Amino acid sequence: MTSPVQLYVYDLSNGMAKQLSMQLTGRQIDGIWHTSVVVFGKEVFYGQGISISQPGRSHHGAPLEIIPMGETALDEDTFQEYLAEMRDHYTADKYHLLEFNCNSFTNDCVGFLTGGTIPSHISDLPTDFLSTPFGAALRPTIDSMYRRGPAAAPPAVPPPQAIQAAQSAAASAPNNPQLAASILQAVAAQAAQANGSGGAASKSHTLTAPVHIITNSPNFQSFLKSHRAAIGFFTSQTCPPCRMIEPVFERLADEKGMRADRDGAGFAKIDLGVGMGNQLAGQYGVRATPTFIFFLDGKKVAEVKGADAGELRTQIDLLLFQAYPPHPHSGISAPTIKALSLNPILFKQVPAFDAMFNKLYSFIDGTAWPASAMQTQIQIKDALSRVVLPYLKSRFPQTPSGNVPSASATILEFASKATDTLVQVLPIESLFPVVDIWRLALLDPFVSNWIFTSPAQNPITLLLPKAIDALQAPSKASRNYILTVLRMLANGFANPASARWIMLGVPRESATQVLIPSLLHDDATVRTAAASLAFNLAAALQKPRVDAMRNGTRWTTQSEGEDVGDWEVEMASAITEAIDREKDNEEIVHRLTACLAFLIRLSPGWESNVKPLLEVLQTREILKGKLRKGDGWNGASGVTKKEIRRLVEEVADKLCTA
Known part of the structure; x- marks a missing residue:
């Protein structure tokens, strides 16, 4: 029955x-x-x-x-x-x-x-x-x-x-x-x-390490699929050597298992007397315990029989090396590149606020406003003089003091609403004082956090489209606006919250649309600001990669998102072209070369995308050209500053050829 x-x-x-x-x-x-x-x-x-x-x-x-x-x-x-x-x-x-x-x-x-x-x-x-x-x-x-x-x-x-x-x-x-x-x-x-x-749940020893208990074949196959490197410990309750080696296995799982801050292996324990464990063992030809089987991408690559702790550790280390080989750049001796600071380049110059605001008021008064908006015009000037100007003066006093006030949500709402209206009304040549307000405000951590929360009228999203449009046909009238927008974006990296926001997909794309044409601008001051922004973007990309390497974690394209890899290639191409065209200003070459170093050093897409691109672009040859007179440089003997020459040489000879 x-x-x-x-x-x-x-x-x-x-x-x-x-x-x-x-x-x-x-x-x-x-x-x-x-x-x-x-x-x-x-x-x-x-x-x-x-x-x-x-x-x-x-x-x-x-x-x-x-x-x-x-x-x-x-x-x-x-x-x-x-x-x-x-x-x-x-x-x-x-x-x-x-x-x-x-x-x-x-x-x-x-x-x-x-x-x-x-x-x-x-x-x-x-x-x-x-x-x-x-x-x-x-x-x-x-x-x-x-x-x-x-x-x-x-x-x-x-x-x-x-x-x-x-x-x-x-x-x-x-x-x-x-x-x-x-x-x-x-x-x-x-x-x-x-x-x-x-029945009541039985009490037993809790697992002291991330060891996964497996009792049947489907679960084991799922376990293998979710771990690039995996170790199966086939054991039995009646096996004395198994009891001896089990604490070692658990310690190794704790040392070398997967965690948030590192790559690692998956550790599984299969007791032949539990569930369908014996059937699973038969699938892999296990006839004695303890047996350890090592898997890479779901395929068996090694086996250890017996309670040999030394051999077990050796095989685990070998498996992890096969699963997560070190980045080609991790073993390169590049002291100048490694000594580069990851701190952002910021524009902290404080203008004469009264003169700056009087100029803005003159722009507001000199622009034809619709009759229906006259009251709005008065309200904006009133908000600027009563709310925004006092905040900036107290935040950036002429005589520095230990304690400076932060902005408030009310101040930022006033400033954001005024920005929204002025962007729609004023011509582009009159808007740079508005951008300068936000350039300074972004040095305030409170403003950085407010930007990250994405308020309804995020000022950066209001200001960037104007700069993108202006760069389609750059002119003397738009030069000051483009320059100030670049400096404002660079200051967005002064604090972590706004830096994270700028590195997100849509804001990063808009910032890049401003940055890339600015790198080739006729005005050297604009190019310097663009090189500074490029440096900050690349440094923000490099920092988690360096931290991962120090922590023993392999940084992958999945770690930062597939779209970042495409952006990295776009940036590397643009920076290479900008270096090639820059023939006079050593500081711009310095910042661009540092940016390139950050983009390509430890890049998870180095072998597949970045290295082939640099070969096609002949990036190494372009960098070498900066060191000699001729096509690469207008000076007597190329770049003259020793620290810049050393950096250019290291990026060309160490990173571009790895």
Whole structure:
């Protein structure tokens, strides 16, 4: 006599995954699936240990889907004996949302009862999520949620409230890691919540290192897909050498596992006596324990048998070197390049404020305003004189003092509204004092944070289109405006918040549209400001790469976004052309060469995109030309300053040829 086996499927996100997955991850995910097995009139599932309820009566409510999994010829007593054994392994402290979860358990149960597996769209969900850049970035957050003591409670935030809060925040916070983290906390609470009707969760040693417990083949395949480098530890409870080497394996997992600040390997433990572990071991020819198998991109590359701690460490180090080879530039001796400061070039000159504002007032009065806007004209001048001017004078006093006031939201709202109106009314040759106000304001951290929050009238987004239009046909009338916009953008890097905003996709694209033609401007002062902005942009790109190298993390295109690679190529091309055309000003060559060094040193797209581009552009030859008289330089013997010559030589000979 046989009994039917069913798979009950629930969505732990309560519909949020289907609603928000595309905007958060760039991939449609219809649900975060929880499953349970229904057999012999009972629903069995894993969360806070193994629990049993009447079908459809667990805390998850009614299932979204019921999938027939076939028939079992086993009797109920045999299944209960199996569950009693599994309770020692499926404990609350071992639960992990991605690697050892309810679906791992149901897969084992279905395999035991019928010899089958649960549907791949359920078992492969962690791999699908982690394969997105957003999922990979959240992996450390998820892992940290499960480093806790034995029999830990589920997350403190009640699931319904957490889900409701996340849904209300979603519309205004697309692609938001904090939002996604809160969703995951809610999902974790749902997954781990016990309904009280099953057996109590067993207590056991919590994992001391990021070791993933694997009990069946689908879970192991998912684990391999989500880790470029992976180690499988095949063990057995009856194996004394396994118990001896296990603490070493856990320490190595802690030292060399994946974290937010580094690349690493995935560490998995497969007990041949748990679930379908013996069947999994058979797939890889494991006949003795302990056995360690090493995988690179899902393929077996090495194997170690026995409890040899030294050989285990050696093979792990070799695997990591194969998975994450060092960047070609990391071993280059380039002292001048390494000594370059990553601090931004800023324009802090303080004008005579009364003269500056009187000039602006004259521009306002000298422009024909519609009769209907006369009151607005008066209000703008009043706001400038009563609100904006006093702030600038107190923020940048003639006699520097220790404490200077910051702006307020009220001041910035006045200034932003005035900017919006003046940009629409004044001709471009009269707007540079308005830009100069924001050039100085961006040195204030409060203004930087305000810019990052993207208010409705962000002044930079109002001012950049005018500069882009002016550069289409540059003139003496537009020169001051373009120059001041470049200096304002450079000052955007004075504080982290506005710097992050400028480096985002749309603002960065607009800044680049101003920058690139300005690098070739007829006016040397404009070119100097453009070279300074280029330096700041490239330094902002270089800093996380340098930090990653110091932390032992391999910086990838996924780390900074695929669009950054395209922008980097565009910038490298523009900087090379600007260096080629600059034949008189050594300081411009200095800043542009430093910018080029930042763009290409440690670039994750060096081999595939940047190096071939530099070869086509003949960048090395162009740099070398700056060192000699002739096509590359108008001076007697090329660039004369020693520090600039050393930098040009290093970039040409060390970076462009690596």
